[in-house]
Amino acid sequence: MIPELLGAAQSVQSLFSLLKAANGLANYNEIVAAVSEVNTKLLQANAVALAAQEKQSSLSAKVHELEKECARLKDWGAEKEKYERRQVAPGVFAQLEKNFVGEMESAHKLCCNCFDKAIPSTLQQNQVVDPKIGRMPKLVCPNGCPPIVFRHYL
Numbered sequence: 001m002i003p004e005l006l007g008a009a010q011s012v013q014s015l016f017s018l019l020k021a022a023n024g025l026a027n028y029n030e031i032v033a034a035v036s037e038v039n040t041k042l043l044q045a046n047a048v049a050l051a052a053q054e055k056q057s058s059l060s061a062k063v064h065e066l067e068k069e070c071a072r073l074k075d076w077g078a079e080k081e082k083y084e085r086r087q088v089a090p091g092v093f094a095q096l097e098k099n100f101v102g103e104m105e106s107a108h109k110l111c112c113n114c115f116d117k118a119i120p121s122t123l124q125q126n127q128v129v130d131p132k133i134g135r136m137p138k139l140v141c142p143n144g145c146p147p148i149v150f151r152h153y154l
């Protein structure tokens with residue numbers, strides 16, 4: 001943007017010099033050419049200024065978005081301290097509130113994969129019926145993580 005503005009300023013100075021020297025309309029063609037040049041450079045400078053303004057607006061939006069994400073992660077830092085990774089079934093882990101006591105089946109369980117990505121995602125319990133084994137618990141993460149099927153809770 002700076003070169004275009006400098007060019008426009010120089011053209012304006014040239015125009016003033018010409019006008020001082022003109023003393024009437026003796027250099028009319030040079031004046032018209034100088035005015036035209038100034039106009040062209042001002043248009044270029046304006047276009048560059050608009051582009052810079054758009055870029056700044058875009059960067060401001062990005063900064064705002066990052067500030068929100070930063071605040072969310074700070075909040076998550078405090079929230080995640082309330083949970084711990086626990087084995088709820090043989091080889092099956094979930095995030096439970098620290099010091100949870102009670103049946104694993106009824107515990108509020110968060111998905112470990114999502115938890116590691118700073119996303120608290122409650123696992124929903126479902127059932128699968130296996131023809132040989134019978135009913136088996138199935139934990140489903142609403143964020144699309146692979147479902148976890150197992151024989152029984154601990």
Ligand SMILES: [Zn+2]
Nearest residue numbers: 111114141145
């Ligand atoms: Zn998940």
